[in-house]
Amino acid sequence: MMTRLIQLLMTVTAAWSLASCAEQGVTRAIPVAPNTQHMYAQGDSAQIMPVMLPERPMLVATSGPSIRAASYLLLDARTGQHLAGRSFETARGVASTQKLVTAMVVLDAGNLDKMVRIQASDVSVEPTRLGIKPGEVYTRRELLYAFLVKSANDVANALARDNAGSISAFTEKMNAKARSLGCTNSHFRNPHGLTVSGQYSTARDMARVAMAAYRNSTIRDVVRRKYFAFRRADGHVVTLTNTNELLGKMPECNGMKTGYTVASGRCLISSAASGSREVILVQLGTKTKYIWEDARIMMSWGLQRLRSSGGVAMSGW
DSSP states (O other): OHHHHHHHHHHHHHHHHHHHHHHTTOEEEOOOSSSEEEEEEETTEEEEEEEOOOSSOEEEOOOOSOOOOSEEEEEETTTOOEEEEESTTOOBOOGGGGHHHHHHHHHHHOOTTOEEEOOGGGGOOOSOOOOOOTTOEEEHHHHHHHHHHHOOHHHHHHHHHHHHSSHHHHHHHHHHHHHHTTOOSOBOOSSSOOOOTTOBBOHHHHHHHHHHHHTOHHHHHHHTOSEEEEEOTTSOEEEEEOSOTTTTTSTTEEEEEEEEETTTEEEEEEEEEETTEEEEEEEEEEOSTTHHHHHHHHHHHHHHHHHHHTOOBOOOO
């Protein structure tokens, strides 16, 4: 009888502890199928080995530094291990960070040297525009680089129409791409992220997008650039400044994508690397100008955590 009572007390205590963790915003890492092969990184070496994963979600008992985002998720960019997060399953507008999905759909089609003729329907959009004009012709590559650096909505329309024939057809491709990356709580209705009913994602889904974008060499080359020289159709060259203010201010930062609308708040997907350690941070719904400082603090903490841990086994999503 005494043994059964002790077991009952231990079960109740464990359940209370897990519930307390959940209330405090503890990060939840969801494992992939058990008994499969995953990469394990230790120092500068990496090898594939079978990893026995539990059938149930694991709790990572850490929340990291305090930041102001309504939803966020920090992860190891090499393994996908969740390092810290809050409300990362909550659906909300993600503004121009969804342009990473747009870029991947464009890149899936390839042929970046194909010429694109701008149409009047492309430029009927606000507020951030590059100022391209109907009848002008550019390569897909030129437009893609300007699109990601300047976050230009008119260029987003031009790339989408060129790719699929219409905005609606292109967003079908965006949603298919998101599903292929494992995004289960996202729906996109335009290529630029301006607020529209029925368009949403989550910090976790956008972290999946960011992981895929981080592994694309073309996107990596664009988003790391603080400046990009764009040659207009008339031959005039303009220098575009990246909307990501972390570039040049945080030495470890190597890019990703900004976003802002009144409805979505300030959004930012950022990445940073130090030696063999790499992190990605998704911040959504920040209502203050301190999103840049929050990103620097959180990613610096993540890089330091990875250094002190000496390598983290992949736990999946």
